[in-house]
Amino acid sequence: MDAKDILQGLPKNHSAIAYLQNEKKSRPPKESQRKPDGISREVYALTGGLAPPLVASVDVNQFKRRTQTENEKVTWQWLPFTNSARKDNLQLYHWVRVVNGVPPTGDYSFAKYNKHVDVVKYTDEEYEKHLTDPMWTKEETDKLFDLCELFDLRFIVIADKFPSSRTVEELKARYYNVTRTILIARAPSPGDVAGHPLVKEQYNILHEVERKRSLSMVLSHTKHQERKDAEVLAEAKKILETRKAAKDPDALELPSMPDAIPEGEDKAAVVVDSASPTPNNHLMTGPVAPHVSEIASTVASLRSMRVYLRTYGLEQMVQAASSSAGLRTIKRVEQTLQDLGVNLKPRVPTKAVCAEHLELRKEILTLLNLQKQLQYKEAEGSSYRDASYTETPGTPPKRSQRADQDRTFVPDSFSFGGERGVKRDQKRKAPAARLSEAPSSPAQSKRPRKFKLDG
Amino acid sequence: MPQSSGSKKPGTDQPDVSGPTPKSQRTKMANKSSDDGDKKNLVNKLKDLEISVPIVYGNIAFWLGKKASEYQSHKWTVYVRGASNEDISVVVKRVVFQLHSSFNNPTRIIDSPPFELSESGWGEFEIVITLHFHNDVCEKPVHLYHHLKLYPEDDSGPMSVKKPVVVESYDEIVLTEPSEGFLARVHNNPAVVVPRLPLGFPLPPPVPLEDAEKKKRGDTKDHSLSQWFTNFSEADELLKLAAARQQVQAHIARLRRQLNLVDGQPQQLKPVPDI
Numbered sequence: 001m002d003a004k005d006i007l008q009g010l011p012k013n014h015s016a017i018a019y020l021q022n023e024k025k026s027r028p029p030k031e032s033q034r035k036p037d038g039i040s041r042e043v044y045a046l047t048g049g050l051a052p053p054l055v056a057s058v059d060v061n062q063f064k065r066r067t068q069t070e071n072e073k074v075t076w077q078w079l080p081f082t083n084s085a086r087k088d089n090l091q092l093y094h095w096v097r098v099v100n101g102v103p104p105t106g107d108y109s110f111a112k113y114n115k116h117v118d119v120v121k122y123t124d125e126e127y128e129k130h131l132t133d134p135m136w137t138k139e140e141t142d143k144l145f146d147l148c149e150l151f152d153l154r155f156i157v158i159a160d161k162f163p164s165s166r167t168v169e170e171l172k173a174r175y176y177n178v179t180r181t182i183l184i185a186r187a188p189s190p191g192d193v194a195g196h197p198l199v200k201e202q203y204n205i206l207h208e209v210e211r212k213r214s215l216s217m218v219l220s221h222t223k224h225q226e227r228k229d230a231e232v233l234a235e236a237k238k239i240l241e242t243r244k245a246a247k248d249p250d251a252l253e254l255p256s257m258p259d260a261i262p263e264g265e266d267k268a269a270v271v272v273d274s275a276s277p278t279p280n281n282h283l284m285t286g287p288v289a290p291h292v293s294e295i296a297s298t299v300a301s302l303r304s305m306r307v308y309l310r311t312y313g314l315e316q317m318v319q320a321a322s323s324s325a326g327l328r329t330i331k332r333v334e335q336t337l338q339d340l341g342v343n344l345k346p347r348v349p350t351k352a353v354c355a356e357h358l359e360l361r362k363e364i365l366t367l368l369n370l371q372k373q374l375q376y377k378e379a380e381g382s383s384y385r386d387a388s389y390t391e392t393p394g395t396p397p398k399r400s401q402r403a404d405q406d407r408t409f410v411p412d413s414f415s416f417g418g419e420r421g422v423k424r425d426q427k428r429k430a431p432a433a434r435l436s437e438a439p440s441s442p443a444q445s446k447r448p449r450k451f452k453l454d455g
Numbered sequence: 456m457p458q459s460s461g462s463k464k465p466g467t468d469q470p471d472v473s474g475p476t477p478k479s480q481r482t483k484m485a486n487k488s489s490d491d492g493d494k495k496n497l498v499n500k501l502k503d504l505e506i507s508v509p510i511v512y513g514n515i516a517f518w519l520g521k522k523a524s525e526y527q528s529h530k531w532t533v534y535v536r537g538a539s540n541e542d543i544s545v546v547v548k549r550v551v552f553q554l555h556s557s558f559n560n561p562t563r564i565i566d567s568p569p570f571e572l573s574e575s576g577w578g579e580f581e582i583v584i585t586l587h588f589h590n591d592v593c594e595k596p597v598h599l600y601h602h603l604k605l606y607p608e609d610d611s612g613p614m615s616v617k618k619p620v621v622v623e624s625y626d627e628i629v630l631t632e633p634s635e636g637f638l639a640r641v642h643n644n645p646a647v648v649v650p651r652l653p654l655g656f657p658l659p660p661p662v663p664l665e666d667a668e669k670k671k672r673g674d675t676k677d678h679s680l681s682q683w684f685t686n687f688s689e690a691d692e693l694l695k696l697a698a699a700r701q702q703v704q705a706h707i708a709r710l711r712r713q714l715n716l717v718d719g720q721p722q723q724l725k726p727v728p729d730i
Binding site: 044045302303304305306307308309310311313336337340341342346347348349350351352353356357359360363364366367370371373374377378 | 505507509555557578588592593595597599625626627628629630631632648687688689691692693695696697699700702703704706707710711713714717718
């Protein structure tokens with residue numbers, strides 16, 4: 001029942017449409033022997049031409065049937081209808097597909113969606129006998145059941161309309177409790193209703209409250225927290241992998257290297273990595289000295305390949321050189337490369353270009369590490385000064401000097417690793433903001449410095 | 456030549472132990488039967504040699520304009536060529552282009568240069584290009600992945616019949632531990648980059664006649680599409696990298712100075728070797 005059906009019902013000589021249809025038919029489908037009927041070329045191309053599940057799931061007969069019915073005379077008529085879901089016998093009109101002049105019979109096709117919930121009705125007697133609850137009055141319970149009937153158990157709406165303040169969970173708990181109790185009370189024996197879903201699956205209010213609390217906690221996670229979580233997980237994975245590698249040295253693809261060296265190094269890395277993710281330790285795990293063993297083993301494994309592509313070799317070497325750096329650091333290296341106007345993947349990867357590219361990446365790692373160290377030192381210095389509390393006469397010149405430093409290492413043409421990039425999150429903006437404020441207000445200079453710590 | 460290619464086999468069969476282990480050396484010497492010290496030395500030197508073949512692969516696509524139909528809107532050529540249009544058939548024996556399965560015989564095998572394939576169609580897809588090498592080069596093939604491009608980027612103006620869409624990538628085939636025979640065959644071939652050979656390597660006299668003949672057949676210098684070929688300049692790339700490195704090094708130096716100032720004492724942090 002789409003536009004095409006309606007158009008087919010129109011007289012055939014109808015101007016452009018007939019023309020379009022004719023033209024479509026006259027064009028011989030070239031790939032028809034390969035692609036199944038009824039599937040557009042684009043969809044077929046998406047499947048890669050393999051026998052995809054899509055073809056099996058689309059019933060080809062459906063398309064055939066449509067062509068068979070072409071000899072039927074289909075018209076669309078504006079006819080009255082009644083809706084069995086209505087009780088007022090309101091007469092409305094709509095367009096109906098009429099085949100060979102016979103209008104369709106039967107109920108209005110959307111009437112079946114008018115569903116009602118049978119809400120249990122209890123008598124006053126039953127209430128007195130089974131349903132008294134210190135937390136609920138009879139009036140409240142009555143009101144709840146009225147609303148349940150009115151809104152077909154849409155508890156969110158019911159909670160909204162409920163006169164006294166009750167949570168959705170409380171309302172649900174009361175409703176299901178009452179309904180279950182009545183159900184059991186009315187049954188001749190408890191065994192008769194044991195299989196009823198209301199009896200079998202009891203509503204657990206505590207569980208529901210806890211579930212919603214956890215859910216909202218997850219959903220209200222900020223991007224920042226998410227990133228941190230992902231980083232911790234990645235770090236953990238890396239540690240696991242290093243441990244695994246250290247455990248069975250056979251797995252190392254490095255037959256010519258003495259086993260002691262890589263093993264020892266890996267272990268050291270694990271110890272430092274797993275110690276703690278505080279900024280202090282981060283400094284030490286810094287990528288200044290990329291795993292020598294990693295690089296050596298990559299070189300060896302490349303050589304043993306006999307043939308490889310230069311781009312592949314570079315990829316492997318980049319991975320090896322940054323194996324000791326965290327995910328964020330690697331991202332910052334790439335950001336820096338972009339800021340410098342250097343392609344992440346060299347356009348002309350000759351041997352010399354690849355070597356230079358690798359060196360550049362190493363230097364950027366060194367640079368980022370130095371930046372971190374400097375920030376750390378500054379924070380350390382400032383906390384020391386904070387501890388001594390009084391602003392000694394020696395401090396002001398020192399601070400102004402620091403402001404100078406900041407200005408000098410925010411490069412003019414680009415920002416390194418996006419750390420001072422404007423598009424990063426709020427905290428990252430702090431150092432830049434400080435630049436303008438530092439000389440005038442000494443009190444404010446403390447706060448941003450702390451922010452820098454988690455940078 | 457057959458002798459030396461035979462001696463390569465232990466390495467290819469067990470790539471894991473192909474480092475300079477005594478075992479593979481022994482095999483080599485046994486095969487060579489002339490295990491004097493010089494020879495051993497030479498073998499070791501050859502092991503460190505790395506031969507590269509600069510190549511460019513990609514496609515050139517012409518829009519058919521008025522002649523375009525629904526299924527044939529473009530005529531395109533996909534190819535692998537020497538980076539400076541040299542004949543790469545000294546190394547490459549066969550190139551297999553794996554086309555989209557909607558083409559007739561989607562696996563196209565090209566056994567002689569120029570290694571290219573022309574087709575017409577309407578759709579873009581990824582072409583897997585497999586390079587097979589001559590027996591004395593390497594038994595393993597290498598795969599390249601090229602996304603066939605027919606339609607220009609939005610910012611480069613509308614489709615035109617005159618100006619084709621050209622997408623090319625530069626790469627290098629790196630061959631490690633070349634056999635002596637192969638080395639002797641290609642050491643002065645313009646399509647191949649061979650580093651300085653170790654002293655004492657017996658080089659056969661160049662064979663200019665055969666070379667010239669081969670070139671005529673296989674290079675792409677006079678190719679009908681050569682005006683559209685991209686020129687990949689290593690120098691530009693190196694220049695850019697050098698500038699970037701200079702900038703980074705300057706910042707490293709500045710940061711070091713600042714660290715020293717903050718410390719108020721000579722730097723006793725980790726020594727960083729580079730700069």
